[in-house]
Amino acid sequence: MEVVIAPGPELGRLAASAIEQLVREQPDTVLGLATGSSxxxxxxxxxxxxxxxxxxFARVRAFMLDEYVGLAADHPERYRNVIEKEIASRVDFAPGAVQGPDGLAEDLVAACAAYEEAIASVGGVDLQLLGIGTDGHIAFNEPGSSLASRTRIKTLTRQTREDNARFFGGDIDQVPQHCLTQGLATIMSARHLVLLAxxxxxxxxxxxxxxxxxSAMWPATILQHHPHVTVLVDDAAASRLQ
Ligand code: F6R
Structure with a gap:
């Protein structure tokens, strides 16, 4: 695990450079996209x-980490819409090149299985961007998640719903209770993990x-078992490192 401590704006440039290098060398790269502030x-x-x-990004395919269950198709906080606004609409992805778990599917279990198959069918993710929750979650794998988990339905903790209420006008009651999320084993299958905090x-x-x-109680700790992880943090996020 490589840990880089740098000022906030520099972190974004470092992660972008890792993605740029990959995409220029391998134009059909498969990216993993995260939502949230990070x-x-x-x-x-x-x-x-x-x-x-x-x-x-014309030949790049991308897979999102997670999605809320039940948010209306046009809800601005639906992660598909967030990713469209924050990145997809600003570059030249081909139509349909960015996929996410379908939080509006009638059969959510089948949607999770289909999502795993979609990732596997393109040979897996080359570079996965990650944030981390204050409780140590990655994607929406909350404390107690199986370290061997795959894409599935999860219940969001009150802590995460409180943290994310800022995107819903500060009203925790507007934050969905459930989500679909890549599992920890799904994330661990990506070839390079780049986490920002x-x-x-x-x-x-x-x-x-x-x-x-x-420990499953700090789900992100599973990344210690991954051979290629880059952790990009500012001074404040690094302040408890020994
Ligand atoms: C979002 C996601 C979450 C966030 C985490 C940190 O797709 O998977 O794990 O990365 O909640 O969120 P921010 O970056 O908003 O602090």
Whole structure:
């Protein structure tokens, strides 16, 4: 596990550079996209490089980490819509190249299985962007998640719903109770994991991720078993590292 401590704006550029290098070497790269605040600087930087330096995503396919269950198709916080707004609409992905778990499917269990098959059918994810929750979740694998889990339905913890209420006008009651999320084993199948974390609120989770014992109670600690992980953190998020 490589840990890089740098100022916030630099972190976005570092992650964007890893993606740019991969996409230029291998134009049909498969990317894993995260939502939330952490990857926004990366998406801004990729959009800039697309506009100013001809970085093309025309042959790239991308898979999202997770999706809320039951948010209306046009809800601005539906993760498909967030990804469309923050990155897909700003670069040149081919139609249908960005996929996510279908939180509106009638059969959610079948939708999870289909999503795993879709990822496997393109040979897996080359580079997966990740954030981390204050409770150590990655994607929506909350504490207690099986370290061997695959894409499935999960119940969001009150902590995560409180953390995400800021996207729903500060009203926790508007935050869905359930989600579909790639499992920890799904994430571990990606070839390179790039995790971003900023701010003091992430310091304990980053400490556990890097220095804690591997435990389902801090799901991100499973990344210690991955051969190629880059952790990009600012000073505040790194403040509890030994
Ligand atoms: C989002 C996701 C979550 C977030 C995490 C951190 O797709 O999978 O694990 O990465 O909740 O969120 P932010 O970046 O908003 O602090």
């Amino acid at each position: 990857p926004l600087a990366v998406y801004d930087e990729l959009a800039r490089r697309h506009a100013e330096h001809d970085l093309s 900023t701010g003091r609120g992430k310091a304990e989770a980053v400490h556990q991720l890097v220095e804690g014992p591997v």
